[in-house]
Amino acid sequence: MSQQRPVIAITVGEPAGIGPEISLRAAWQLRHELRPVLLGDAAYLAMLAHEIDPSIRLMGVSQQALHYNGLPGCGKDQITVLDCPLDAHVIAGQLDPRNGRAVLQTLDVAIESVQQKWCQAIVTAPLQKSTINDAGIAFTGHTEYFAEKTGTGQVVMMLACEASASVPQPLRVALATTHLPLKQVAAAIEFEQLLNTLKIINYDLQTKFGIAQPRILVAGLNPHAGENGYLGREEIDVISPVIAAAQGLGLNVLGPYPADTLFQQKYLQDADCVLAMYHDQGLPVLKYASFGLGVNITLGLPLIRTSVDHGTALDLSKRGVGHADAGSMLVALRMAAQMVHRQV
Template identity: 45%
Template sequence: MRPRLALVAGEPAGVGPELCVRLAQQRRDDCRITVFADADTLTAAAAALSLPLRLLHRDAAVERPGDIVLYPFSNAAPARFGEPDPRNARAVIGALLSAAGGCLRGDFDGLVTGPVHKATINAGGIAYTGTTELLATQAGCEVVMMLANDTARVALATTHLPLRSVADAITRDSLIRQLRIMHAALRDDFDIATPTIAVLGLNPHAGEAGHLGREEIDVIVPALDALRAEGLQLIGPLPADTAFLPTKLAGFDAVLAMYHDQGLPVLKYSGFERAVNLTLGLPYPRVAVDHGTALDLAGSGRADPSSLFAAVETCARIAGSRRAR
């Protein structure tokens, strides 16, 4: 059987709903998709794009382009393109938690998520730092954020933190846990028998032998040594300014960056359109688009659906691989 994926449209005022409508125009033989979203928002998105749309009950079968199997999550206020409303924050978070809960129960084999608007969710009275953290808390497990495209896979030792908090958040134990999660995901979900992971330093020039900071000596190297003793193939700590040279990158299966803006700008520059965001360590595969809500494009039909298409393809492949084991 094809894997069953839950797809959350995300912020109703952004491009997520119209990307779901664009996705529904494709025939998919690799998975079955249920969309968690507001029915009126999807209908308005389809009308703005002049695309066919038919909303189906959860037990119905997709028969033609434009069919969407819907798990309805009604907004508290009508959605307007480009104008996020904090009153809809609970519907956005509710859809995420409901879809993820379905994955935890086994109703779905994987989760794909569209872009959300963090400021609007917080303005709606919900403390929210990111979907990665939200899903990890719900599942009660430690996770690793990894972004990937056709050029590279880049994971993060810390995610959505102020820069001044990063050094204190990186510990020997946290790095060991994160690298074990990465190793297992690369082996099991990406079919890499013996993954090679490059680990970046925190400081310029990876600390310059302690002259530019001791985090590499005191924290990162002890973590790498402990895991090398277990048989993991780890390279580093490497200076971040040279680790992404094509000749070096070709020798790595993935890179662990120490903080958000150390690794992700390089990955997005190398292929933003096809990049996806994976949450490693969850009991189910979760893949997200690698872009924001693009409020300025909402309703215009100009939003590029490539990242959502890639996210669905990636999630379906991983979910199918897990089902086959």
């Protein structure tokens, strides 16, 4: 394993939320383990850093200088900031659509930084989708945006947490569908899409998590996994045939299991990932067990991208510096660094 510090691009997210604060805190805390590169408004981050801890040292780099010279060297007691200037003054806790385009620009610069090999992975702080949409840009979320910008046909959202007092072993929950209204979920679960989802999960667990033969448990869509067709036929018509096809390809996939009983120790103790059929089927379980310490990972991308498991927390930001918990950002950064090491 390489002993060099992985270079991680960190987009600081919605400037009026807690993203800039938790990004600064986590970057400073982990600066000896990895090289953090913050993407945001350099002047605003410098002001905020001084308020958090006057000993935090930042080195601003313009995008023009980055394109001419690449990423400059940086010592272990300094954080690099790639300057993505905002268009309006930041008021903590108050959204301003004038800053929507600048927030989106941080994602573009982060993607370019990895593609140009200036950075090795991306970690994203939470942004506010409405601010970007209010700026006149159609935007549904980080996951979809990274897929579009990297030309990736299908990606998979997975949330993960490390073992803890409440979680005996690492827990990973992937989603067959993501941000869909519940009434659209059943129609979105199709054979090829679901089989590709399992292939992506299996491949990324092998390459990014170092699991040689991942064991994946699949939840049913309907109560009691359809009750042999009496409570719905999706398990019979789509999910079970997909599982059989995946097994035929050599994947260690089991199910479908009733979702209400799947998340218990006797099933999870030997599982590397659970595939839930929709957002609120699997994620409430993981977030209940690990909220504030979970990590959002986009599988299937040609780059490493992790994120925090929470939102912008405008209410906390409005109360001032010192109320936000950087725990999820710390775990997201460490997990991204571990993935980089595995791929070196």
